[in-house]
Amino acid sequence: MFSPRVVSLVPRTGPRRFMSTASKLTTVEVNDKTGIATLTMCRPPVNGQNLELLLDIKSSIKEIENDSSRGLIITSASPKVFCAGLDILEMHKPDQQRLRAVWTELQNVWCALYGISMPTAAAINGHAPAGGCLLATACEYRVMVPDCRIGLNETQLGIIAPKWLVSGFLNILPKRVAERALTQSRLFTTDEALQEGLIDEIANSKEEAVEKCAAFIGTFSKVNPVARALTKLQFRAENLRQFHKEREQDVENFLSLVNRPEVQKGIGAYLEGLKKKKANKQ
Numbered sequence: 184m185f186s187p188r189v190v191s192l193v194p195r196t197g198p199r200r201f202m203s204t205a206s207k208l209t210t211v212e213v214n215d216k217t218g219i220a221t222l223t224m225c226r227p228p229v230n231g232q233n234l235e236l237l238l239d240i241k242s243s244i245k246e247i248e249n250d251s252s253r254g255l256i257i258t259s260a261s262p263k264v265f266c267a268g269l270d271i272l273e274m275h276k277p278d279q280q281r282l283r284a285v286w287t288e289l290q291n292v293w294c295a296l297y298g299i300s301m302p303t304a305a306a307i308n309g310h311a312p313a314g315g316c317l318l319a320t321a322c323e324y325r326v327m328v329p330d331c332r333i334g335l336n337e338t339q340l341g342i343i344a345p346k347w348l349v350s351g352f353l354n355i356l357p358k359r360v361a362e363r364a365l366t367q368s369r370l371f372t373t374d375e376a377l378q379e380g381l382i383d384e385i386a387n388s389k390e391e392a393v394e395k396c397a398a399f400i401g402t403f404s405k406v407n408p409v410a411r412a413l414t415k416l417q418f419r420a421e422n423l424r425q426f427h428k429e430r431e432q433d434v435e436n437f438l439s440l441v442n443r444p445e446v447q448k449g450i451g452a453y454l455e456g457l458k459k460k461k462a463n464k465q
């Protein structure tokens with residue numbers, strides 16, 4: 184199902200690049216000068232998180248961790264979308280084993296990114312609803328391009344986002360703002376996100392966003408890396424501990440929710456809506 188990764192290293196002069204996986208759903212490029220790794224999601228058109236993309240993101244994070252990079256920047260190859268969240272097709276009339284694997288891998292990706300000790304930043308070069316927002320809020324810093332939307336819109340879809348999925352969001356926003364945003368399924372515009380503190384900076388292009396993320400990671404150059412790492416993990420340990428306690432039950436909750444006939448009907452209608460949107464554009 185998932186082919187072994189092919190790692191090809193290009194010369195150490197100039198930026199070093201590894202093509203992360205045989206399937207190329209992500210790439211990892213390490214800048215030799217700064218030691219910062221950029222993980223790019225490349226599943227057109229919207230980086231819908233299907234099983235293969237999730238497995239690939241997880242492997243790339245682990246690869247970056249093992250390579251002892253100085254920091255990790257996550258971004259997207261898509262021009263308008265950072266990540267559209269879970270691939271809805273994975274949830275429509277699902278194969279049960281695959282559905283279980285999808286949710287388990289979403290958990291694994293979150294856990295790997297949220298719990299990594301090196302500095303992390305998201306260069307949000309497009310829309311980031313739901314699972315896209317999850318990735319961005321697992322990072323320590325966020326830079327977003329103008330005129331996009333970010334947020335957790337699960338409630339609108341009839342889903343109660345589990346605690347672990349919300350914990351990054353809650354690290355960033357005041358509880359009151361987070362509660363209102365979740366209950367209203369609010370997708371923040373770039374300007375609103377900056378105003379509320381959901382993102383840290385705005386950049387005019389993806390390149391500028393990546394540069395700003397690298398500058399943030401650079402601010403740690405004079406900080407003891409072990410002390411930094413332990414301090415970060417100390418802040419995140421309680422959320423991770425709670426997650427590990429509940430992760431198995433969380434998978435069962437997800438499966439039982441998605442399999443409910445009314446939810447399947449809702450997913451079908453949602454997919455139709457996305458298709459109609461395309462037809463209206465043409």
Ligand SMILES: CCCCC/C=C\C/C=C\C=C\CC(=O)SCCNC(=O)CCNC(=O)[C@H](O)C(C)(C)COP(=O)(O)OP(=O)(O)OC[C@H]1O[C@@H](n2cnc3c(N)ncnc32)[C@H](O)[C@@H]1OP(=O)(O)O
Binds near residue numbers: 263264266272312460
């Ligand atoms: C719907 C009910 C779900 C119930 C599930 C029950 C339990 C799940 C529990 C929790 C799950 C939580 C996490 C999640 O991530 S759920 C996913 C939520 N994601 C969204 O709601 C995003 C939907 N997409 C959009 O809003 C827009 O597409 C977007 C703003 C990202 C981009 O807009 P743009 O105008 O650029 O592009 P579109 O024309 O809309 O889309 C292009 C193309 O991509 C397809 N597509 C978009 N999003 C998804 C997706 N999440 N999964 C699969 N496919 C997606 C879209 O249909 C178009 O395809 P095509 O028509 O060109 O073939």
